[in-house]
Amino acid sequence: MNFTLKVWRQKNAKEKGRFETYHVKDIAEDTSFLEMMDILNEQLIHEDMDPVAVNKGCHSGPVSFDHDCREGICGACSLYINGHPHGPGALVTTCQLFMRNFKDGETITVEPWRSAAFPVVKDLVVNRNAFDQILQAGGFISINPGAVPDANAIPVPKEKADKSMDAASCIGCGACVASCKNGSAMLFVAARVSSLALLPQGRPEACRRAKAMVAKMDELGFGACTNTQACEAECPKGISVSNIARLNREFLSAKFKD
Amino acid sequence: MADKLISHIPDGPLAEKWTKHKADIRVVSPNNKRKLDIIVVGTGLGGASAAASLGALGYNVKVFCISDSPRRAHSIAAQGGINAAKNYQNDNDSVYRLFYDTIKGGDYRSREANVYRLAEVSNKIIDLCVAQGIPFAREYGGLLANRSFGGVQVSRTFYARGQTGQQLLLGAYAEMNKEIARGTVKSYPRHEMLDLVIINGEAKGIITRNIETGEIERFGAHAVVLATGGYGNVYFLSTNAMNSNGSAAWQCYKKGAYFANPCFAQIHPTCIPVHGKQQCKLTLMSESLRNDGRIWVPKKKEDVAKLRNNQIKPSQIPEEDRDYYLERRYPAFGNLVPRDVASRAAKERCDAGYGVNETGLAVFLDFKTAIERLGKDVITDRYGNLFQMYQKITDSNPYEEPMMIYPAIHYTMGGLWVDYDLMTTIPGLYAIGECNFSDHGGNRLGASALMQGLADGYFILPYTIGDYLSHKIQEPKIDTNAPEFEEAEKKAKEKINKLLSIKGKKTVDELHKELGNLMWEYVGMARDEKGLKTVISKIEDLRQEFLKNVYVDGANDQFNQELEKALRLYDFFDIGELMAQDALNRKESCGGHFRTEMQTPEGETKRDDENYMYVAAWEYKGKGEDPELHKEPLKYENIKIAVRNYKD
Structure with missing residues (x-):
């Protein structure tokens, strides 16, 4: 499966954030959402390794996001996906969301929790x-x-x-x-x-x-x-x-x- | 230096040792406790319960964790339950039986005195947890319910659905919060320990990295308690949380704390099988499922082939064509054999070509019989959230078709060597919970990790640490400007700068996966001399590649998850190497450590009690030097050593 990702990037709590668009390809449908994010990050790191490419585009490194147990119990993962906390589907955390729940070719928007009481630390990570x-x-x-x-x-x-x-x-x-x-x-x-x-x-x-x-x-x-x-x-x-x-x-x- | 390895086990009859010891050790008066600082690293069951208890006693506690909140420590993911010798079921359970089961389950490689004490305090843990408001499962009469776990024949496991670890951790975290409110405990989330600081041979503080800002900070204390869990993530794929790591314990090893039985790693039989190359985490299905689930593979290879080609469903295979291999091989314990035994039996069937799933690396865990016997509602009540989780991940309904499972790395019995007081070979440095080695021998029984973490944190360390601290009441606050702190901070910064400056061509995860594959292949479920020698040199090659060719994105002065991972992987190479060395040294099979050269004709583990009935404690000798092996002999005065038998 292929996806277009619009991901919120924000350097730290003080600077203004913005959306960046990325493409991921050949994602197996049994891949979890966070594994898909891992794949995106590997891709972004490899882009960073090439100084020529970095000079051309806006280099912002891999996307930071909180995650830990990846089995829906630690409560660390916190992505706001297509307008829903933890994305589409009921009774799941982001780490339990699988790409089979999305349509091939879909554009997916990924943001951090947005609340005055939870300031952004970086990208998709909040305090x-x-x-x-x-x-x-x-x-x-x-x-x-x-x-x-x-x-x-x-x-x-x-x-x-x-x-x-x-x-x-x-x-x-x-x-x-x-x-x-x-x-x-x-x-x-x-x-x-x-x-x-x-x-x-x-x-x-x-x-x-x-x-x-x-x-x-x-x-x-x-x-x-x-x-x-x-x-x-x-x-x-x-x-x-x-x-x-x-x-x-x-x-x-x-x-x-x- | 072998004289460091003194276990300080008290004299006297087994059942009186702990009572006698408590009477013998010194205590610190309340007004002196206020003057003493303690650092606790880690906020899982061990760390949170220790911080809460030490705070309640009146010490000044600083508690550190790497996640954004102490509540996210990986104890939260423990599913099945916690053991205690309450005998509420009237099934002839007792402290002695829990002790005996644990020693036997550990294949006679743990200390009698420690394990007896663990069984002894287990009942108090349940009392305390109920008082904390933990909603354990109850019977209709309002009293506590129990279930069984592997390796035992009584029902002694207390549980809160499939979320026991979560509930126990939230209980300990709540008690810690109470102390934070009272001002005795100060919490430092998103702080990672980078080094231990030793002054005049005693642990006096730590160096941390603030994960949000990258700031390197110094903290001093009169004692340091390490509660940082296990090192299972050396395998890359494991049931451990993504951020679980062995680095804090490893820095202590490099500063002189002995590391014991590193090769004892537990492979859990019931995990959801690997599904592809992009996976980074394995999910456990609780052992409690084996209370009602039956494990099988097809008897006929043609059924295996049809299953792999999706021509038939598992439920279509008739009863007579199913091989319930655990029930067949181990009639007395059946599906509830210990984890190491169940894992090896699954591997044996898969290696023989009877494995299911596309990969051939899976067996069935079937609830058909239980649903027929008890009804779907009872099964939902017992395991509802686990069934739901399984379905979410695999897209298959376990009420209709059996679950598919396969063994995966889950827990490490090895860890920092500690004496009876839970102190490492560095005075003032304690290790509790999974991070130490003491209670589980070669294999841990289910529902015993939670018991050990809380026993150490609530009821053992708060007593024993007082004995050490009673000698420190006149020692002023630790000066973090001391040259030892300078030096440790400088080294930590140099390491970070070095990693950031390599700028090679491989990502941290790519190298970690390579290490994980090596570990699983050579130091996994079956080990042999040739393979272990091979892997030691392969790990060295990979380490060299890491040092020359890793690419760590970003800088230090920012939230930088790549840098965090790189720092942890740096130590995983060393940990993997020591695991292999220890496995090579231990020319016997015992518990989770299976040397293929040492097995019975039936394929069971073959121990060598004459030569290996000892704790292997490794001492760091410097970079590039071989570590030195020290042996702590294990004496069994109360238990008759036997071949572990789960057949009859």
């Missing part, structure tokens, strides 16, 4: 440190390793444990923010708040957690939630917006208690 900061504000249960009861001392109904697990499968990739017209991080925050709030272990700090995480989210420049539900539609792990409803309940009941 998602804001997510870490939100979790540092309260996304934990305060315990000491030496003083915990036997694991089976706290029975948890299977249904609750399953729901908690649904929310806990968030991989922190940021697709929810990238898909939201307001750049809201509500789904991300809601997933963590919900997964802990659903379990008896999470209850003692539930009020403090919900308030602290929401306050940190607002402080870091994420937008407000206007219930478009784009986040759920684009979430590679299918995290439900019902978690946002639960976050709102937790948050309001915490505020009432103030």
Whole structure:
């Protein structure tokens, strides 16, 4: 298969970015999207090796993009492909996207996540440190390793444990923010708040957690939630917006208690 | 220098060693902990749990990782579960049985005392993780569920769907975040360790490269904890994450830490087969699938031919024409034999011409019987996300047709040599998790990596490091202007400049693929003397080519992934070479290390306990010099050494 790629190139956070057009050829349909990007990069590096070619064109080296596990769980990959975070198709990360999902000869646009809270580091790489900061504000249960009861001392109904697990499968990739017209991080925050709030272990700090995480989210420049539900539609792990409803309940009941 | 190799295993009965040791070692008072700095490199299960625990104790912790967030460390990808000797299933499990299974699974090449301690603390890990809010799978009664893994006959594995590693890591990361909020831990994401700094023979700091800016920085501490994982990516194609590498551990080796059993690499039997030349990463299908999936190849070669030509589907092959070779060869354990055994059995069938897939390098993992027995819903509940992942990658529906799988490099049992306190041969330098060598011998059992990472980080290192640090309470903050820091930083910069200035004709990945092919061919599932000698010289040739002909794009003072890869590949040549040397030295077959000269008539591994019942710890002797081998004899006082038997 052959493709035309329009790829966002940006030297660093300060400089302005632009699209560049590249062509890749003879891509097998079982190739993953990131393997296709690897092939593009090999091609660009070989072009760079030839000083004559570099002098002629605009030399910007291989395209930088975040990636690591390549099996859909680490949450590092973060490409905005043809107007969708992680590209077309539901419930996949970019690394699980395969070229068989595209048409031969198609032009594919590749951009970084775009959000005020996620500044571009280079090309398609953004800084998602804001997510870490939100979790540092309260996304934990305060315990000491030496003083915990036997694991089976706290029975948890299977249904609750399953729901908690649904929310806990968030991989922190940021697709929810990238898909939201307001750049809201509500789904991300809601997933963590919900997964802990659903379990008896999470209850003692539930009020403090919900308030602290929401306050940190607002402080870091994420937008407000206007219930478009784009986040759920684009979430590679299918995290439900019902978690946002639960976050709102937790948050309001915490505020009432103030 | 052999006197460095003292394991410090406490005296006394096995079951009392750890308790006695804890009572004997010194502790640091809270007001002194505040004055002590600890560096933790890596934020997987080992690193994150260590940073969280040390922070909770009140030490000043600096924690480093190469990814944009600590949560992305490769522990996140562990699927199946974590072992513990809880005996919640009432199936006669115990600390002793977990200990015994682990020693046997490791083919009698791990330390009794370390493994017993691991089994002993395993139960506390589960207690802690539940308290952290990890949503483990539960039964309808609200109590925790278990499943089985390879090499054992009890159900002792706790799990959170097929995402156990993710959940455990998020738990450790959350505890670390709590400490970051409290101010005891400071996190440095996108920082790669380039060197270890040693002052007066003790580890006192590290040199890092800021991956975003290229800035080379110095950090000092009273102790350094390495939790940087394994070196499986030396094979290029593996189930490891793309950025996983052995460089941090390797710098420690070059600074004097012994490297133990480098040839022990685990080849996981159930990975999605290679599909073409453009592939760069293999995907694991969790071992837990072997609880319900049955592994087979066709009995008849004509069926193999028809399958390869797409004339029939695997589901059309009748039951009597299927060879469930694991059930046939190992009736007692069946599909749940340990990983090394299952991998070799798959290779044996494929080498004999019964492999499926276009390449002939695959076997079937079939859920037909399980779906008939349990129903599709139960299978979806247990493995839904794995089935979904398989279908996404292969475009084939595992509910209808069996999965195709093939072995791939997954984990490295070898690593930095550590004593009972998890300290390397460099005082003040600790190694935990996959990065050390201590607990898995020649082969790791499934669901034991998570157990070991968390045992080291939550319950062992926080105790043992106190003993060392109790002698440092009057030592001031480490001065990073010391000449040792100057020198290390200068060398790191020189290395970077050298790599950037070669400007040859081959990309980093092209050379890495060549190295990977060599490693897989000669230091993979089957090894022999001739091949190992050949590969050592081939690696040297390739290293020379790398040094003359690599092209590293870009500059240092920028986000530069090519430079990151080049720095890691630089060390992979050395690591590959030492692996081959170690494999050549170990003229026996044991665990994942299969020397074709040493096998039984049935093709099973043949150990040589008389000559090789030792840990091979290699000491770096300088560039171009052969490393020196030190041997730590393994003593089995509580377990009767036997031929590993999974047949009856």
